[in-house]
Amino acid sequence: MELKTIEEKIRYCNSLTDYSRRETIPVKVGDLIIGGDNPIVVQSMTTVDTMDTQGSIDQAIRMIESGCELVRITAPSIKEAENLRKIKEGLRERGYRTPLVADIHFTPNAAEVAAQIVEKVRVNPGNYADKKKFEVLEYTDASYQAELERIRERFLPLVKICKANGTAMRIGTNHGSLSDRIMSRYGDTPLGMVESALEFLRICEDERFHDIVISMKSSNTQVMVQAYRLLVQKLDEGGFKPYPLHLGVTEAGDGEDGRVKSAVGIGALLEDGLGDTVRVSLTEDPEFESPVVKTLIDRYLHRPEKSGIPPLDSYPLDPFGYTKRKTVEVGNFGGGNVPRVLTDISRLEQLEPKELKGTGHFYLPELDKWKMNDQGCDYLYSGSKPVPFMLPNGVKEIVDYEVWIGHSDKKNSYPAISPEVLSEKRELHPEVNFLFLACEQMEDAVPLLTNSHPLVIVLATEKDHQMQALRRAFVTLIQAGIELPVVPKVTYAQKDTEKTTLYAATDVGGLLIDGLGDGILIGLDRLKLDQRQELLDQVKLHNSVSFGVLQAARTRMSKTEYISCPSCGRTLFDLQETTAMIRKRTDHLKGVKIGIMGCIVNGPGEMADADYGYVGSGKGKITLYKGKEVVKRAVPSERAVDELIEIIRQDGQWIEPEASEHHH
Missing domain, CATH: 3.20.20.20 (Dihydropteroate synthase-like)
Structure with a gap:
């Protein structure tokens, strides 16, 4: 174009x-x-x-x-x-x-x-x-x-x-x-x-x-x-x-x-x-x-106006329509793949199997088996501290290049490399290598890149303007015709759960909405943490926020989505209780969108996006929708969740929850 x-x-x-x-x-x-x-x-x-x-x-x-x-x-x-x-x-x-x-x-x-x-x-x-x-x-x-x-x-x-x-x-x-x-x-x-x-x-x-x-x-x-x-x-x-x-x-x-x-x-x-x-x-x-x-x-009160990021003279994206950036497939990144979740565990030494549960992978010692939930990460970045046990099938490990080069099993782990490794033409993994790159190095790195390299770029920045810096680096790649997959990496210095959640959603979500990004990595590197438990809590938070961001940007549906309004004076039932009750029965349905609306004002319309709807239509009465179609009217609220599940079942979208599924 x-x-x-x-x-x-x-x-x-x-x-x-x-x-x-x-x-x-x-x-x-x-x-x-x-x-x-x-x-x-x-x-x-x-x-x-x-x-x-x-x-x-x-x-x-x-x-x-x-x-x-x-x-x-x-x-x-x-x-x-x-x-x-x-x-x-x-x-x-x-x-x-x-x-x-x-x-x-x-x-x-x-x-x-x-x-x-x-x-x-x-x-x-x-x-x-x-x-x-x-x-x-x-x-x-x-x-x-x-x-x-x-x-x-x-x-x-x-x-x-x-x-x-x-x-x-x-x-x-x-x-x-x-x-x-x-x-x-x-x-x-x-x-x-x-x-x-x-x-x-x-x-x-x-x-x-x-x-x-x-x-x-x-x-x-x-x-x-x-x-x-x-x-x-x-x-x-x-x-x-x-x-x-x-x-x-x-x-x-x-x-x-x-x-x-x-x-x-x-x-x-x-x-x-x-x-x-x-x-x-x-x-x-x-x-x-x-x-x-x-x-x-x-967050913007103290944001300096000037970022020091080179300005753009042209912009290859349409801000008013969604087009995913064209990428070649490398391993299970890019091409037609969903974005991947990389979870950073690089500050945990001597990891034990049970400590992976924050990454969605559960070790069952009595069976000596692994189980994974909908938010099991795809890759663990362990840096210079490789995991000392055999990982479950659903997850792969990324280690620093020096560790990888001396590894006895080079096939089952992937190297994190710097631009120097590329320019010196050192040994690489035949399938996937992760090039860790600062946005600020992008201009210099471009001549080293070709679309036939088995490379996934992990892109980070030291700037406060993380989203602008990342977006600018994507534009450089697009203008250079480089179609390698890119995983944005964001890091935050505060241990504040809400800030990490909101900032990562802003910085990576903002890119994904514009079709940029083939994964997400929230780094541990700027955090000042001393206790192991604090680190494990951060790993769990980063893993779950990563899946949440991919889902919210509509790029990877890994869990049931609930479109529910804040209750207001018009609501005909207790929305918080009802939402909790519906979640309890349906939160194992992957990628299904359920609208839960207190009344008809934002009802069928606001649920235009939902697959199924549960809408208050009178005292103690619920109307159930499939898409925009009313399937059942005036269902007494005590039966409504069962009836909703019945509609999902008849539609072929229902799966029985596993007994242990709900309580992980």
Whole structure:
């Protein structure tokens, strides 16, 4: 393909090599300002019923105390919208001035009430003036225009109220709830998401109303990242003002998975300077969300703008569509292989078989056998301390070159080599060699590389800007026509579980979303650890985060994926308990995606990505889906999980769990 210069092709961020925040207009929300040159704002959403005034106030206070700067509350109908006044008064009486946002779907009249009470309203263009029936509609240009006029009539009163009251607005597109009209014209695409928001934005701009924040949420991290980039490009091309962005991955799930998935999408955008307010959606109490957002955004407080990475004059990737980098197959890397997990154990001496359990490989001494779970790593990097026993079948060992060259069994371990070994043409393994390379050495290394070498490049950097440095080195390889597989290696100096989880998801997930990377290695080298147990805990964390990142970036499905929304005032059952119960019964199903939704607003649409769905449809009643099709309605909740399993069974996707499987 011919390479366009970066200026011509990419306007979605200021720089691909430095850290530079996108300039936006400032939007005032109560005492808070989103965008401009203000810090990124932390926000979250209440989960208690909006009609429970005291419960809402208490929960909002817990959220604010945990770092939340903007509190969103659902207002599905007029009575909830009116009750926002009591909640707001209750917070003010207790000395809290945190601005409130009303979350509106389907009900323009509730939005119009809320806009006169709270500091900001969120509307979803997919269902504000459209009903979704999953119909395919054929439009002529004239009939499409007539639809836009109808939307204008429904939406204009709200714009006028916001303008008169100094109320800000978020136009929040959801991938899962695009209107039938948008779906019919643009399909289920990032472009459809962007166009959906721009239709509403044009109406606001005609009215000279500019207090607007925009979001492009999806539960698919690839779609989400592409949609935000495309939005920035289209705002720029269309001569719109540069509005601030609200970042979020919908229905990320809970625990480590929810954190990894959020960081892959949100982190990839923050790295490129996009995003002015952030919400992380976890299926946990909302006061747990803000600290995660803080950890994600605080990373950029001290990030120097200049990285010292050579700038790019052209960019061979399409930032708005996913194409995997073309690679030759080396061993089980590259080509059509899934990305591989390399787990670093190089600081553990005299390892015992039972200590491998953190890498997903279980030694059963009574049977003298090995067992592996879904997250058994593919390679162990043992460096200069080779494993003193015979490894199980599912895992291979990488050792430093000096160890390998003196090894009695050179065939069953693979060497980690430096560029010098290559340039001196020393003995190599006939199948796979791991070339450990710093991004900064890439220019010098390229002349030593050919696509016929049995080489996998393990790429690392000493820079704070890890993702930019890695991405820049990939571009050098692509421009040189080198198609060898590459495994990004990232290292973090802190022993903080949450930081390691979020940073690795950002740095490697951000590359994988762009089709870069054939594996992942989280290194132990910068960690200051003394105790063996601490090291083993880190190995376990790195192994599990590695699989999580590959899954969240949609590149290797090794476990059941749960797409679940944070419960909110609309939820018809206890989401955390239900999610836990469904996980307990289904978490051995590899690569199956199950949507667990509290209500129909984000229901079938947001689950567009899921294979099966479990959606609250009334008190104690559940509707079960296969894809977008309803399979069973109004199933009593006590039978619903069994019925869900029955649907999966009839579909041929069910496997019985092994007795020991659940408790490893």
